[in-house]
Amino acid sequence: MTFDPSLFGSDESRIRQVKADGGTARVIADATGLSEEERAALGERVKSRLAEEGVTDVVIGFTASKPAGPKLIAVGSGKGGVGKSTVSANLAIALARLGHKVGIIDADIYGPSQPTLLGTHQRPEARDKQLIPVDAQGVKLLSVGQLVSPGHALAWRGPMASGALTQLVEGDWSGTDLIIVDLPPGTGDVQLSLIQKSRPVGAVVVSTPQDLALIDARRAIDLFGKTGVPVLGLIENMAGYQCPHCGETSDPFGSGGAEAAAAELGVAFLGRLPLSASLRSESDAGRPPAAGDGPAAAAFRTLAEAVLARLDP
Numbered sequence: 001m002t003f004d005p006s007l008f009g010s011d012e013s014r015i016r017q018v019k020a021d022g023g024t025a026r027v028i029a030d031a032t033g034l035s036e037e038e039r040a041a042l043g044e045r046v047k048s049r050l051a052e053e054g055v056t057d058v059v060i061g062f063t064a065s066k067p068a069g070p071k072l073i074a075v076g077s078g079k080g081g082v083g084k085s086t087v088s089a090n091l092a093i094a095l096a097r098l099g100h101k102v103g104i105i106d107a108d109i110y111g112p113s114q115p116t117l118l119g120t121h122q123r124p125e126a127r128d129k130q131l132i133p134v135d136a137q138g139v140k141l142l143s144v145g146q147l148v149s150p151g152h153a154l155a156w157r158g159p160m161a162s163g164a165l166t167q168l169v170e171g172d173w174s175g176t177d178l179i180i181v182d183l184p185p186g187t188g189d190v191q192l193s194l195i196q197k198s199r200p201v202g203a204v205v206v207s208t209p210q211d212l213a214l215i216d217a218r219r220a221i222d223l224f225g226k227t228g229v230p231v232l233g234l235i236e237n238m239a240g241y242q243c244p245h246c247g248e249t250s251d252p253f254g255s256g257g258a259e260a261a262a263a264e265l266g267v268a269f270l271g272r273l274p275l276s277a278s279l280r281s282e283s284d285a286g287r288p289p290a291a292g293d294g295p296a297a298a299a300f301r302t303l304a305e306a307v308l309a310r311l312d313p
């Protein structure tokens with residue numbers, strides 16, 4: 001005999017077939033996009049519903065044995081110090097607050113700052129040689145900074161760096177649907193091989209408003225173009241400064257440059273973040289502003305929404 005999928009209420013759309021034969025029910029369910037835990041929970045609900053019908057011997061087969069992989073979004077910059085890591089951490093948190101299950105890979109071998117930014121120095125454990133991300137601020141984190149003592153990552157070059165970065169990319173990212181990859185600054189071989197290995201679905205480029213930084217941002221946009229990664233857009237960081245004393249806003253590096261550069265390069269302008277003393281001090285203290293409820297949290301939320309809109313137009 002067969003059971004109708006509607007028997008399973010809100011799980012109906014996942015039930016492909018239920019056949020009962022000699023007291024055993026064989027169920028085929030679609031587990032596409034579900035995490036391990038969600039899949040197990042679905043199995044339990046199916047079993048208890050069938051138990052109500054008097055069937056206690058249930059064999060469940062899932063049509064998607066692995067959950068759909070998370071989408072990777074690379075965050076790059078042409079040069080260091082423009083706030084790429086700060087933006088990555090806060091963007092990840094803002095995306096999580098919008099309901100996504102977010103991971104962050106800190107691949108910045110020259111200055112892995114995510115453990116500091118997210119306020120955790122817990123080391124990841126490994127299971128079957130696979131690294132298990134640590135939980136921080138509602139996101140999952142694997143950082144090159146967790147694998148080496150401070151200052152040592154700097155010595156890595158070429159294959160060694162790529163080997164370590166592969167371990168991060170191939171960590172246990174089950175249960176996540178979006179992963180932010182904080183790339184090392186610049187546009188060299190390490191960045192190239194990481195992009196080829198992790199196949200991001202899109203990239204975000206961070207720049208400050210100075211002309212020199214924007215020239216470097218163009219190189220980063222070029223690198224993504226050459227590797228076939230769609231550029232979701234440009235974020236301008238440290239744009240404009242509001243004096244904490246008089247409240248007047250000034251633009252020490254000029255204004256509108258990043259927006260114009262984005263237009264010229266044919267990439268979207270995702271938004272700007274002001275130069276803010278509190279953003280810097282909170283970040284240094286491991287209290288990412290995106291996790292709070294101040295104006296910076298609202299700004300990162302707006303950026304996260306712009307990224308999502310570009311990801312799934």
Ligand SMILES: Nc1ncnc2c1ncn2[C@@H]1O[C@H](COP(=O)(O)OP(=O)(O)OP(=O)(O)O)[C@@H](O)[C@H]1O
Pocket residue numbers: 077079080081082083084085086087108110111112113184185237238239273274275276277279280281283284
């Ligand atoms: N909008 C901002 N206002 C004030 N300070 C900022 C802002 N964005 C970043 N900073 C500060 O600038 C410094 C550099 O930022 P961050 O480490 O994020 O840059 P980065 O581009 O990732 O650098 P690197 O690639 O060299 O690691 C940090 O001290 C950070 O707190």
